[in-house]
Amino acid sequence: MCAMHTIFVRDTGEAFQCHDGESLLLGMARIGRKCIPVGCLNGGCGVCKVAIRSGTVCKSGAMSRAHVSEQEEAQGIVLACRVQPTGAVELEVLGKMKKAFSM
Numbered sequence: 001m002c003a004m005h006t007i008f009v010r011d012t013g014e015a016f017q018c019h020d021g022e023s024l025l026l027g028m029a030r031i032g033r034k035c036i037p038v039g040c041l042n043g044g045c046g047v048c049k050v051a052i053r054s055g056t057v058c059k060s061g062a063m064s065r066a067h068v069s070e071q072e073e074a075q076g077i078v079l080a081c082r083v084q085p086t087g088a089v090e091l092e093v094l095g096k097m098k099k100a101f102s103m
């Protein structure tokens with residue numbers, strides 16, 4: 001059976017369930033939520049940039065270094081379309097469209 005992990009988005013106070021093996025962004029989009037901005041879904045545009053504040057994720061593909069530096073990645077800053085949860089995760093949205101979402 002596929003494990004589910006609870007993802008909590010601090011900015012909006014929303015939580016959603018993400019499957020094992022599914023990116024954070026797809027898990028959110030699958031249930032029609034919009035708390036993390038969705039762009040290319042391919043690790044290239046940077047709009048889905050988030051900071052993992054608790055919990056762990058594993059990387060599922062390349063992230064554009066133009067959007068996430070190695071230093072940032074070491075601090076838990078990632079692209080939500082390129083990471084999958086390995087447990088419950090709490091995150092903050094950092095992407096470019098953040099303003100539109102927090103107003």
Ligand code: FES
Pocket residue numbers: 025037038039040041042043044045046047048049079080081082
């Ligand atoms: S949606 Fe474009 S980098 Fe994630």
